[in-house]
Amino acid sequence: MSNLLTIAMPKGRIFIEAVELLRKAGYKLPPEFDDSRKLIIDVPEEGLRFILSKPMDVATYVEHGVADVGIAGKDVLLEEERDVYELLDLKISYCYLAVAGLPDTKMNDVAPRVATKYPNVAEAYFREQGEQVEIIKLNGSIELAPIIGLSDRIVDIVSTGRTLKENGLVEYERIKDVTSRFVVNxxxxxxxxxxxxDMVKRLSEVV
Structure with a gap:
């Protein structure tokens, strides 16, 4: 086993905010770290190795031990239900899961359909509401589903609400607030x- 502490991190917004947080916590990450296109980056002077991945894969890497720790959105943890310890809410990359659709439309009474990339979260939510729905799993452009008649509603991550608005959709219900969490194998x-x-202590002091 490597002496380096291996951290799985998602590319994109969470990566940018997490790197800033790590620097605030005193970790000296080289300037080129931010723009690197490598998928594995070693920072031996800090005893760290970073694995950069798709957001949905972070918890999988941590569960299977190829990463010791990871930074993952709460949406991923709810959906994936991986065997990891959630040690710290980093309070970065705030957004929320919501139900949305076209304005002034009712759910189909016979066979309501919900499109989402979060099938487990969506199914659990509608079951709690006492509604039986057909879940349609999509991997991208979820907003398209109600526009083309594929679904009555969508369940998706909302950050500013701009994407919904630009596609003529409205938010119907908020399911859960989401921030990024520090998880451990x-x-x-x-x-x-x-x-x-040590990492948890240093991060908790700057969160």
Whole structure:
């Protein structure tokens, strides 16, 4: 096992905000780190290795131990239900999960359909509402589904609401607020507890 503490991080907005947080916590990450196109970046002087991945894959890497720790959105953790410890709310990349659709339209009474890339979250939410729906899993352009008649509603991440508005959709219900969380592999937490606890302590002081 490597002495480097391996961190899985999603590319994009979370990566930018997480790197800023790590720097505030005193980790010296090189300037070229921000613009690198590499998928694995070692920072040996800090004892760190970074794996850059799709947001949905972070918790998977941590669960299977190829990463010791990770930074993942709460939306991913709710959807994936991976065997990881959630140690800290980093309070970055705020957004929320919501139900949306075309304005002034009712759900189909016979076979209501909901398109989403969060099938588990959506199914659980509508079950709690006492509604039986057909979930249609999509991987991108979720807003398109109600426009072309594929679904009555969508469940998706909302940040500013601009994308919904630009596509003529309205928000119907808010499901859950989402921020990024610091997660840990249970085995790594036993073996590298000192490194991990130190990182949690340093991050918690700047959150």
């Amino acid at each position: 249970p085995v790594s937490y036993r073996i590298k507890d000192r490194q991990i606890d």
